[in-house]
Amino acid sequence: xxxxxxxxxxxxxxxxxxxxxxxxxxxxxxxxxxxxxxxxxxxxxxxxxxxxxxxxxxxxxxxxxxxxxxxxxxxxxxxxxxxxxxxxxxxxxxxxxxxxxxxxxxxxxxxxxxxxxxxxxxxxxxxxxxxxxxxxxxxxxxxxxxxxxxxxxxxxxxxxxxxxxxxxxxxxxxxxxxxxxxxxxxxxxxxxxxxxxxxxxxxxxxxxxxxxxxxxxxxxxxxxxxxxxxxxxxxxxxxxxxxxxxxxxxxxxxxxxxxxxxxxxxxxxxxxxxxxxxxxxxxxxxxxxxxxxxxxxxxxx
Amino acid sequence: xxxxxxxxxxxxxxxxxxxxxxxxxxxxxxxxxxxxxxxxxxxxxxxxxxxxxxxxxxxxxxxxxxxxxxxxxxxxxxxxxxxxxxxxxxxxxxxxxxxxxxxxxxxxxxxxxxxxxxxxxxxxxxxxxxxxxxxxxxxxxxxxxxxxxxxxxxxxxxxxxxxxxxxxxxxxxxxxxxxxxxxxxxxxxxxxxxxxxxxxxxxxxxxxxxxxxxxxxxxxxxxxxxxxxxxxxxxxxxxxxxxxxxxxxxxxxxxxxxxxxxxxxxxxxxxxxxxxxxxxxxxxxxxxxxxxxxxxxxxxxxxxxxxxxxxxxxxxxxxxxxxxxxxxxxxxxxxxxxxxxxxxxxxxxxxxxxxxxxxxxxxxxxxxxxxxxxxxxxxxxxxxxx
Numbered sequence: 001x002x003x004x005x006x007x008x009x010x011x012x013x014x015x016x017x018x019x020x021x022x023x024x025x026x027x028x029x030x031x032x033x034x035x036x037x038x039x040x041x042x043x044x045x046x047x048x049x050x051x052x053x054x055x056x057x058x059x060x061x062x063x064x065x066x067x068x069x070x071x072x073x074x075x076x077x078x079x080x081x082x083x084x085x086x087x088x089x090x091x092x093x094x095x096x097x098x099x100x101x102x103x104x105x106x107x108x109x110x111x112x113x114x115x116x117x118x119x120x121x122x123x124x125x126x127x128x129x130x131x132x133x134x135x136x137x138x139x140x141x142x143x144x145x146x147x148x149x150x151x152x153x154x155x156x157x158x159x160x161x162x163x164x165x166x167x168x169x170x171x172x173x174x175x176x177x178x179x180x181x182x183x184x185x186x187x188x189x190x191x192x193x194x195x196x197x198x199x200x201x202x203x204x205x206x207x208x209x210x211x212x213x214x215x216x217x218x219x220x221x222x223x224x225x226x227x228x229x230x231x232x233x234x235x236x237x238x239x240x241x242x243x244x245x246x247x248x249x250x251x252x253x254x255x256x257x258x259x260x261x262x263x264x265x266x267x268x269x270x271x272x273x274x275x276x277x278x279x280x281x282x283x284x285x286x287x288x289x290x291x292x293x294x295x296x297x298x299x300x301x
Numbered sequence: 302x303x304x305x306x307x308x309x310x311x312x313x314x315x316x317x318x319x320x321x322x323x324x325x326x327x328x329x330x331x332x333x334x335x336x337x338x339x340x341x342x343x344x345x346x347x348x349x350x351x352x353x354x355x356x357x358x359x360x361x362x363x364x365x366x367x368x369x370x371x372x373x374x375x376x377x378x379x380x381x382x383x384x385x386x387x388x389x390x391x392x393x394x395x396x397x398x399x400x401x402x403x404x405x406x407x408x409x410x411x412x413x414x415x416x417x418x419x420x421x422x423x424x425x426x427x428x429x430x431x432x433x434x435x436x437x438x439x440x441x442x443x444x445x446x447x448x449x450x451x452x453x454x455x456x457x458x459x460x461x462x463x464x465x466x467x468x469x470x471x472x473x474x475x476x477x478x479x480x481x482x483x484x485x486x487x488x489x490x491x492x493x494x495x496x497x498x499x500x501x502x503x504x505x506x507x508x509x510x511x512x513x514x515x516x517x518x519x520x521x522x523x524x525x526x527x528x529x530x531x532x533x534x535x536x537x538x539x540x541x542x543x544x545x546x547x548x549x550x551x552x553x554x555x556x557x558x559x560x561x562x563x564x565x566x567x568x569x570x571x572x573x574x575x576x577x578x579x580x581x582x583x584x585x586x587x588x589x590x591x592x593x594x595x596x597x598x599x600x601x602x603x604x605x606x607x608x609x610x611x612x613x614x615x616x617x618x619x620x621x622x623x624x625x626x627x628x629x630x631x632x633x634x635x636x637x638x639x640x641x642x643x644x645x646x647x648x649x650x651x652x653x654x655x656x657x658x659x660x661x662x663x664x665x666x667x668x669x670x671x672x673x674x675x676x677x678x679x680x681x682x683x684x685x686x687x
Contacts, residue, residue: 042499046367054508062504067497069370070506071363072389078360082367082375083497085323085351089373095499113363116356 009188011037020063022055025220027184027210027227029055031129032064032100034187035206038194039125041066043096044083048076048110050102051136051212052129074109076101077117080124088123096198097124103144104134107165118174121202125194128167128205131212139215146235147282148275150267151215159270163282168207168241175244176203181236183209185228189238189250196240209236217266229261234287239294247293258283302478308469311439311476312378312404312462313338315446317348318484319402321376322491323368325353325361327383330416331466332406335378358383362390362403369399370505372496374450376401380466381408381422388426391459395430395521397506400453400460400491403431404446407566407617408466409654417655418466420566420618424594424626430521432460432528433594435565439474441547447479448535451488455531456524466655468567479543487542525596532593549593550601554580558587560670561606561644563614563631565591568658572615575663586667591627599634606635612644613670615663616680617652624680625650647673648680656684 015036022029028051036043045068047053053070057063071079076099084097101110106128114126133151134140141151143165154160171179177200182190190208197204209230211223218226230236231251235258238251258280262268271279306314312335316324324343326336342348351368355361361377368375379387384405394401405423409415423433434449436442442464449460464470495503509517532549540546554576555561564572569590579586589605591598606612612635616625623629628648635643647670652658662683669681 044371044497044499056504056507058508058510059504059513060507062502062507064504065502067499067502068504068507069367069497070504070508071366072393074359075363075366075390075393078355078363079367081353081355081360082323082325082364082369083371084367085325085353085364086368086371086373086375089322089349089351090371112356113360116360119356120354 010034010191013037015041015065017063017065019057019061020055021057022051023214025213025223026051027212027223028052028129028131030184031208031210034184034190035127035194036064036066038191039096039098039198042094043098044069046071046076046080046083046097046099048099048101048105049073050105051131052100052102054136073105075113076105076110077122077124077126078113081117081120081122084123099124099126101126101128102136103128103130103132104142107143107167115174118171118176118203118205121176123201123203125197125204125206127208129208129210131210131215132164133215135212135215148268148271148279150270156270171205172241172244174203176205177201177243178240179205180240180250181207181209181238183227183231183236183238185224185231186238186251193240193250215267217269218264222264226261226264229256229264232256233258233261234283235261237287237290239290246295247290248295255287303475304478305473306439306476307334307471307473308439308442308464309334309406309471310338311443312446312464313342314478315443316376317342318479318481319374319447319450319488320485320490321348321350322373323351323353323365323375324377325355325364325368325375326377326379327355327358327361329358329380329383331408331470332378332380332383332404334470335404358386359390362387362394365401366390366394366397366399369394369401370397370497372491372493374491376403378404378406380406381410384422384426385410388429391426391429391431394459396517398457398521398524400450400457402446402449402453402460402462404462404464406464406466406470415654416466418468418617419653419655420626423461423463424618426461427595427626430458431595432458433463434460435463435592435594436469437567437569437590439469439472439476440545442469443476443478444539444543444545445547447484447488448539451535452528452532454491456527457494458521458524458528463566465567483542487538528596529593529598529600547592549598550605551590551592552587552605553590554587555589555605556587557585558609559585560611560613560667561586561609562588562663562667563591563612563627564588565594565627566617568615568617568652571658571660572663575660575667579667597630597634602631602634603638606644607638607642609644611647611670613647613649613666615658615666616648616650617658619650619653624648628680645676647676649683650680651683
């Protein structure tokens with residue numbers, strides 16, 4: 001795997017143009033760019049409120065070369081279900097419908113509609129780019145915010161007190177045909193997952209960790225590095241789940257400690273040694289639980 | 302084909318004859334029969350539509366918006382809490398100019414829980430940008446359901462068809478069900494002017510800055526302005542093909558009237574009965590039925606009410622802190638008539654939460670209007686026991 005060159009695996013053709021409105025170092029446009037490379041031009045994007053409502057560009061401009069429907073916060077999966085139904089009833093079954101939502105639109109306000117669509121096994125790909133808080137409104141906590149993190153609504157000395165919601169397990173519990181995590185630091189893995197998802201019918205879910213320099217209080221140029229450290233420290237394992245049953249790791253590293261990952265982000269700067277140890281223990285415990293769930297066929301890197 | 306059917310099934314038949322392509326709905330009393338019947342039609346193949354059984358009304362309207370944006374003819378039905386739960390997406394449907402048709406069975410809002418009729422659910426959606434058409438009979442419900450698609454698609458605005466809980470929804474009446482071939486001639490398949498299309502990619506609903514947002518709302522207002530004219534043409538076609546016509550507003554026995562009632566929904570039928578009896582007794586009385594609440598039929602209402610001494614507006618709704626909503630709108634429509642032509646407008650709030658509006662209630666309204674030289678400062682609540 002490590003012998004492969006990324007330039008051989010990632011197509012050059014883009015469906016996203018320059019001139020988007022993301023902040024410097026934002027992982028969200030990179031995630032979109034990679035996913036669209038895998039989805040191709042016969043894709044309709046449904047976008048509930050998120051940073052991407054801005055990144056896509058104001059009317060009459062668009063940084064995407066596929067159709068986009070911007071919609072209200074709670075409605076990504078429901079609106080996409082309607083688009084799907086219209087395409088199907090008119091025989092346009094080869095056009096893919098993709099929801100592109102942030103963590104707020106997925107973990108919180110959009111969860112009910114997402115659960116409904118997943119339970120009906122609607123034929124769509126739902127992508128959540130997760131920057132772990134409401135970044136577009138100025139870094140308020142969401143249920144994707146990790147324990148111990150500073151946000152503007154979990155100020156120090158009372159940082160986030162709840163663990164991050166396990167959205168992948170929630171989706172897997174709907175027994176949808178395909179659910180996976182992905183990272184902008186692992187584009188080959190991400191693209192392989194998009195292609196697998198593209199080939200399957202029914203609800204597919206892709207959870208992409210997307211570092212946010214202003215929200216994480218990290219350096220612009222460290223986004224890829226942080227995304228990689230999240231995987232290497234096993235905070236954000238890269239895996240896929242078929243039919244809610246067959247769990248498989250797609251990238252497996254020897255474990256790195258969580259502390260360097262945390263210490264490079266201002267949102268964790270206040271954490272004491274004890275609190276860092278608590279996070280490490282939690283990551284270890286969750287990894288143990290995951291290992292009991294995963295099948296063989298783990299890819300060693 | 303003449304059949305005895307309830308109002309809810311008249312809606313289902315209307316949607317079926319309009320050949321809706323996508324239905325998305327959530328159950329709520331007293332609307333549920335509408336979508337039960339439609340599920341049956343989809344299941345037995347008499348209707349070739351996709352039925353999305355969503356997990357909420359908010360999602361029902363979102364799915365209709367998605368389907369409509371992708372070019373399909375989309376339909377839903379709801380009631381009461383379901384309608385108010387959709388509120389955000391009602392704005393989205395109208396602002397996005399999606400010609401969705403929805404049936405709303407008028408039902409009171411909680412708390413306390415009440416499944417019976419009043420108009421506060423639909424009237425509290427007044428400013429969402431939907432055309433609203435209130436029906437009086439099951440035949441009107443069926444005819445209006447089909448016409449609503451033609452209207453919506455002509456002006457790219459969503460249309461809400463409104464019928465009273467139980468008095469229409471669950472009451473069976475003989476209804477002429479039009480021939481499918483004739484309906485097909487009246488209403489061809491939808492061709493969207495713009496839609497989500499991979500061959501011609503566009504972004505819908507993107508960020509709009511202050512320099513263009515107002516123009517978008519202006520175009521919406523322009524489309525609303527077209528509605529009365531388009532509806533008139535549609536009704537003329539319908540009359541020619543099916544022999545029936547209703548009008549955005551209808552004057553009934555208005556000739557030389559000294560007092561006119563303003564009504565909507567099934568209260569109209571009861572009021573017709575009272576007007577007939579009183580006319581027989583020699584009283585110069587009539588009524589004006591308002592079918593179209595948005596856009597408000599200001600011109601027609603002024604034509605019918607100008608020069609009449611007194612107007613009594615019957616409101617099965619209330620805007621708390623103000624009064625009856627049709628009364629408000631009527632006063633506003635008549636305000637700048639020359640003072641000699643401007644009627645005194647008497648407002649009556651009645652029948653909330655399904656309380657019966659019987660002929661004797663309407664008699665009480667008429668007698669009180671006759672007895673008081675001037676309207677009260679506030680609309681009168683009829684039959685309240687404080």
